[in-house]
Amino acid sequence: MKSPKSFYAPLAIGAPQPYRDRPVALERMIHFVPPHIEKMRAKVPDLIDKVDVVLGNLEDAIPADAKIDARKGFIQLAADNDFKDTGLWTRVNCLNSPWFLDDILQIVPAVGDKLDVIMLPKVEGAWDIHYLDQLLAQLEAQAGLTKPIMIHAILETAEGVKNVEEIAAASPRMHGMSLGPADLAASRGMKTTRVGGGHPDYAVLSDEDGAAGRTAYQQDLWHYTVGKMVDACLSYGLKPFYGPFGDFSDSDACQSQFRNAFLMGCLGAWSLHPSQIDIAKTVFSPDPGEVAFAKKILDAMPDGTGAVMIDGKMQDDATWKQAKVIVDLARLVASKDKAMGDIYGL
Numbered sequence: 001m002k003s004p005k006s007f008y009a010p011l012a013i014g015a016p017q018p019y020r021d022r023p024v025a026l027e028r029m030i031h032f033v034p035p036h037i038e039k040m041r042a043k044v045p046d047l048i049d050k051v052d053v054v055l056g057n058l059e060d061a062i063p064a065d066a067k068i069d070a071r072k073g074f075i076q077l078a079a080d081n082d083f084k085d086t087g088l089w090t091r092v093n094c095l096n097s098p099w100f101l102d103d104i105l106q107i108v109p110a111v112g113d114k115l116d117v118i119m120l121p122k123v124e125g126a127w128d129i130h131y132l133d134q135l136l137a138q139l140e141a142q143a144g145l146t147k148p149i150m151i152h153a154i155l156e157t158a159e160g161v162k163n164v165e166e167i168a169a170a171s172p173r174m175h176g177m178s179l180g181p182a183d184l185a186a187s188r189g190m191k192t193t194r195v196g197g198g199h200p201d202y203a204v205l206s207d208e209d210g211a212a213g214r215t216a217y218q219q220d221l222w223h224y225t226v227g228k229m230v231d232a233c234l235s236y237g238l239k240p241f242y243g244p245f246g247d248f249s250d251s252d253a254c255q256s257q258f259r260n261a262f263l264m265g266c267l268g269a270w271s272l273h274p275s276q277i278d279i280a281k282t283v284f285s286p287d288p289g290e291v292a293f294a295k296k297i298l299d300a301m302p303d304g305t306g307a308v309m310i311d312g313k314m315q316d317d318a319t320w321k322q323a324k325v326i327v328d329l330a331r332l333v334a335s336k337d338k339a340m341g342d343i344y345g346l
């Protein structure tokens with residue numbers, strides 16, 4: 001374990017100073033774009049105004065014979081657009097693939113000054129983060145970059161879940177983590193072919209229900225992992241995210257999965273299709289009724305201490321902190337999304 005002094009030291013001479021506090025950014029949806037397809041690249045200017053993060057995907061879902069075009073396409077879309085306050089991320093190929101090294105070696109010098117975050121798939125342990133951390137520092141120094149590129153890990157292997165705390169603690173370059181339910185299901189030997197979401201057979205049966213028979217209550221397959229990820233992330237000041245929901249035809253189930261993640265502490269999810277952008281926007285912007293109630297709590301307890309009754313419910317220091325989480329997030333949403341700001345009255 002490094003000492004605090006060396007933990008925050010740049011890993012290459014001339015590399016930017018690592019962040020002590022991560023930049024504040026609204027990231028309700030990380031929108032995946034397949035950059036090898038010209039028609040998709042052409043949609044980026046429009047997407048910049050609609051999403052919080054545009055991500056050029058180079059890994060799974062990009063065919064092997066299109067990997068190099070995807071990398072070139074990403075560099076082109078990064079260079080051609082002004083992202084304003086919308087994040088620009090890429091998901092690179094995994095560390096043991098034939099493409100990872102060139103992904104990093106070509107993207108950082110070409111458009112590293114515009115890139116906020118690299119999403120690293122199939123992270124197994126802190127050693128994966130240390131390797132990319134060092135490599136990025138060397139390339140940042142060589143390119144004369146002035147702000148560090150952050151790393152976002154996908155939690156999608158059994159070993160990664162086992163090591164989630166060490167991954168979170170690995171570097172000040174860590175931005176956060178996303179749950180990768182598809183690869184994780186395969187890695188764990190789970191018996192599902194779905195990309196995220198529930199499964200009708202993962203259920204608990206009620207006791208005898210009389211004539212109507214017994215009711216099966218479906219459970220959330222991802223509850224344990226999301227909980228573990230949220231605790232690891234929040235202990236180290238990182239941001240947790242739910243990942244993909246593959247059934248584009250089932251917007252209710254997508255919304256429900258996103259909402260469970262939001263309520264458990266996640267700050268966003270991936271949008272793979274334009275239809276999922278508004279779902280994520282709705283879910284990951286706090287509910288206006290909750291914001292109004294949270295404001296009442298903050299107003300009633302200006303210094304955050306004591307106990308008061310509001311609408312028949314006891315409030316104290318702990319609920320003041322809960323209210324602050326919601327109002328702070330609403331303020332962040334309002335700073336980017338004027339329509340929501342008007343609804344919140346912020």
Ligand SMILES: CC(=O)SCCNC(=O)CCNC(=O)[C@H](O)C(C)(C)COP(=O)(O)OP(=O)(O)OC[C@H]1O[C@@H](n2cnc3c(N)ncnc32)[C@H](O)[C@@H]1OP(=O)(O)O
Binds near residue numbers: 033
């Ligand atoms: C397990 C994991 O790793 S998940 C992450 C990896 N997966 C991905 O990144 C997938 C990203 N999504 C996609 O590539 C596409 O949505 C696909 C290939 C799955 C489906 O695309 P299509 O068959 O074109 O879907 P559909 O016909 O419903 O699209 C409707 C419109 O939305 C566009 N669209 C679809 N997906 C996207 C996207 N991610 N971003 C921007 N536009 C999109 C289509 O181009 C089409 O536009 P048009 O009306 O101008 O023709």
Ligand SMILES: O=CC(=O)O
Binds near residue numbers: 154156180182243
């Ligand atoms: O990469 C995402 C996943 O679910 O796998």
Ligand SMILES: [Mg+2]
Binds near residue numbers: 060154156180183
């Ligand atoms: Mg995956």
